[in-house]
Amino acid sequence: MLHFLDQKDYTLVVPGPEDVEWYNRNMTYSQDFNRQYLQALVEPPKGGHLSGTFIYAHPPDYDGRPTMSWGLAEWRGLFRELKEMGIDIVIYQAAAWVEVKECYYRSKMFSGYRTWNSFDPLVEAVAAEGMTFFMGGLGNMLAFDWNATAQTLAADRENQLACFHELVELYKGGFHGFYMSPETGYPGQRQPEREKLLNTYFYEVSQGVKDVMPDLPILLSPGTYYMENHDQEIYDFLVNLFKGCPVDIMCPQDSIGTFSNRLPHYQTAFAIWQQVCREIGCELWVNVESFERVQIATAQDFVPADFKRLAVQLSQASRVGKKIVSWEVPYFYSPLAGDPGIRLRQQYLASRAAGERN
Secondary structure, three states: OEEEEEOOOOEEEEEOHHHHHHHHHHHHHHHHHHHHHHHOOOOOOOOOOOOEEEEOOOOOOOOOOOOOOOOHHHHHHHHHHHHHOOOOEEEEOOOEEOOOOEEOOOOOOOOOOEEOOOHHHHHHHHHHHOOEEEEEOEEOOHHHOOOOOHHHHHHHHHHHHHHHHHHHHHHOOOOOEEEOOOOOOOOOOOOHHHHHHHHHHHHHHHHHHHHHOOOOOEEEOOOOOOOOOOHHHHHHHHHHHHOOOOOOEEOOEOOOOOOOOOHHHHHHHHHHHHHHHHHHOOEEOEEEEOEEEOOOOOOOOEEEOOHHHHHHHHHHHHOOOOOEEEEOHHHHOOHHHHHHHHHHHHHHHHHHHOOOOO
16 A cells, blocks of 8 residues: 655655565565575676666655756756766656656646646756657556556546647657656466556557657566566566557566565566567667665665676676666765765776776
């Protein structure tokens, strides 16, 4: 059950108290797998580099690097930070967020939401710095809701497309791709009826985007929820969700930082994603998680990843993905995340300069 944490200027959505025990058990289970894997490594593996990062108004579930009040100078400064790391792709998580009733652009549709005008300076900075920009649409948790119905999904489809139309009217020419923000993932078992509902939902939203801008690339970033001995069920679930959808790029979260996947299972989990992408006919990118969960249901739930662990993720991701992006560089590779953030950026840059991240 969702729990809301009101911060000074915005609201976070975190797991409710009743879910904390389950998350903690999963953390312990996955940490043991990862620890044993890393202890067996002599040195961090080579290969793989970041081409992109997710950006946002503010993180949905932790205090990071909020940008709602940024102007042109702040955005250009961030993009220069990213380009120093070889990153030229930015994916905006969500233009508006349903559960917290927040909107981050000049919207008439969401006039009842708390609103900031983040996008005008952002789009100007994208052009000035030559970034590739995927515009995020309407964010919500609906695709994770087991109780979602055909009616609730149809209503959200209409809202998704109305939001996209409004963004096109305001910013057409200022973005180079569309990120469909609602995420989902394998729930631990097949759900044939729900799979049909979600397939209709993802198809109708993505086709609605293509009807307006046929050449605009559409990107999705579902979670990787890997369970041993469920390979066929995971594949069938994912194919049934996305078959027939005019999606150009599938960019799954590797879910190492949230512990829904583990380092020893990385290759197997992404072999499934490779099969899925071949079946539905889209590119495979990988969204590596540059963080680790530490304090469930708090505003400081995540810390920067250890570089040795990240190096494994990058190396594995480079074997399967056309590009590698991350959630999320602006905070976890910065002094805002404390000494671990400073170290992560320094170690990544040093590894890149040494030619280890090709």
